[in-house]
Amino acid sequence: xxxxxxxxxxxxxxxxxxxxxxxxxxxxxxxxxxxxxxxxxxxxxxxxxxxxxxxxxxxxxxxxxxxxxxxxxxxxxxxxxxxxxxxxxxxxxxxxxxxxxxxxxxxxxxxxxxxxxxxxxxxxxxxxxxxxxxxxxxxxxxxxxxxxxxxxxxxxxxxxxxxxxxxxxxxxxxxxxxxxxxxxxxxxxxxxxxxxxxxxxxxxxxxxxxxxxxxxxxxxxxxxxxxxxxxxxxxxxxxxxxxxxxxxxxxxxxxxxxxxxxxxxxxxxxxxx
Amino acid sequence: xxxxxxxxxxxxxxxxxxxxxxxxxxxxxxxxxxxxxxxxxxxxxxxxxxxxxxxxxxxxxxxxxxxxxxxxxxxxxxxxxxxxxxxxxxxxxxxxxxx
Numbered sequence: 001x002x003x004x005x006x007x008x009x010x011x012x013x014x015x016x017x018x019x020x021x022x023x024x025x026x027x028x029x030x031x032x033x034x035x036x037x038x039x040x041x042x043x044x045x046x047x048x049x050x051x052x053x054x055x056x057x058x059x060x061x062x063x064x065x066x067x068x069x070x071x072x073x074x075x076x077x078x079x080x081x082x083x084x085x086x087x088x089x090x091x092x093x094x095x096x097x098x099x100x101x102x103x104x105x106x107x108x109x110x111x112x113x114x115x116x117x118x119x120x121x122x123x124x125x126x127x128x129x130x131x132x133x134x135x136x137x138x139x140x141x142x143x144x145x146x147x148x149x150x151x152x153x154x155x156x157x158x159x160x161x162x163x164x165x166x167x168x169x170x171x172x173x174x175x176x177x178x179x180x181x182x183x184x185x186x187x188x189x190x191x192x193x194x195x196x197x198x199x200x201x202x203x204x205x206x207x208x209x210x211x212x213x214x215x216x217x218x219x220x221x222x223x224x225x226x227x228x229x230x231x232x233x234x235x236x237x238x239x240x241x242x243x244x245x246x247x248x249x250x251x252x253x254x255x256x257x258x259x260x261x262x263x264x265x266x267x268x269x270x271x272x273x
Numbered sequence: 274x275x276x277x278x279x280x281x282x283x284x285x286x287x288x289x290x291x292x293x294x295x296x297x298x299x300x301x302x303x304x305x306x307x308x309x310x311x312x313x314x315x316x317x318x319x320x321x322x323x324x325x326x327x328x329x330x331x332x333x334x335x336x337x338x339x340x341x342x343x344x345x346x347x348x349x350x351x352x353x354x355x356x357x358x359x360x361x362x363x364x365x366x367x368x369x370x371x372x
Contacts, residue, residue: 237324265288
């Protein structure tokens with residue numbers, strides 16, 4: 001089974017799935033307590049031979065490690081709580097701890113493997129946060145209060161957004177270089193030294209491979225549903241239903257009108273945050 | 274994506290993005306941030322997402338990330354439904370499947 005990482009949605013998805021994409025963001029790494037590590041070797045990855053970074057004052061149990069970059073359980077927990085806050089504000093569903101961790105690992109693989117990119121400026125980070133708040137129709141004070149209720153500071157939101165934008169810039173950079181992102185990510189994940197704690201909810205599952213793993217346990221078929229979906233897949237129409245929809249920024253779009261000029265590639269993305 | 278957009282245009286196809294959200298939300302949230310060259314359509318009642326069979330496939334209140342290549346006779350000549358939020362076909366794959 002394959003899972004192509006977003007290419008078409010490279011820009012679109014992250015900007016649109018604002019809240020959900022936040023979990024793509026990796027932590028500002030804090031060093032782990034190596035003795036507390038219970039790592040699991042990643043499929044296709046070589047064992048982690050390099051020493052783990054030295055612990056510092058902010059040590060915590062390690063949840064994962066990507067080429068020596070540790071992701072602590074404390075950080076995963078904070079990210080889950082942040083997403084809970086953002087999910088409550090946006091109405092979006094919130095990822096569980098495991099999926100959050102897997103996405104953090106994936107984003108770290110991207111950051112490690114992609115060409116270096118500039119971090120976004122403070123203005124860019126604040127502009128992004130402002131656009132989120134406008135979307136949600138809430139003030140900054142409300143966001144801060146919600147964060148505090150989860151034991152988080154606004155700085156963590158800023159840091160997460162900064163990371164998100166950095167990951168996005170890395171993805172853009174890869175696209176500009178002409179990489180097939182899904183293939184690139186698969187290769188990176190095979191080459192990377194990835195350690196992850198075992199999933200207590202699934203003791204038999206000891207592998208992490210973001211390019212291969214199904215997030216949806218009910219989904220077992222191939223992702224590509226070319227024209228004829230498998231029997232177990234969703235029922236998709238063979239003829240596009242006619243529709244007219246309002247266009248963001250003004251005007252409307254009528255499918256049939258547009259089809260008179262040529263084919264249409266219709267891309268659904270998740271609801272805006 | 275802007276670069277790839279040109280490839281779609283050269284192929285005579287138009288990219289259209291649809292979100293289950295109202296137009297003003299998309300306008301503020303997406304156009305304000307990336308302002309893509311292709312149309313962004315609002316499907317707040319998710320009727321179109323439902324008609325294409327992708328509404329709430331993955332999670333409630335969401336359309337599954339998916340791509341439909343629609344020929345001029347309205348036939349869907351190729352489609353791809355993501356298994357999770359980050360699962361999208363590559364641009365090259367979509368281009369290969371244009372009629």
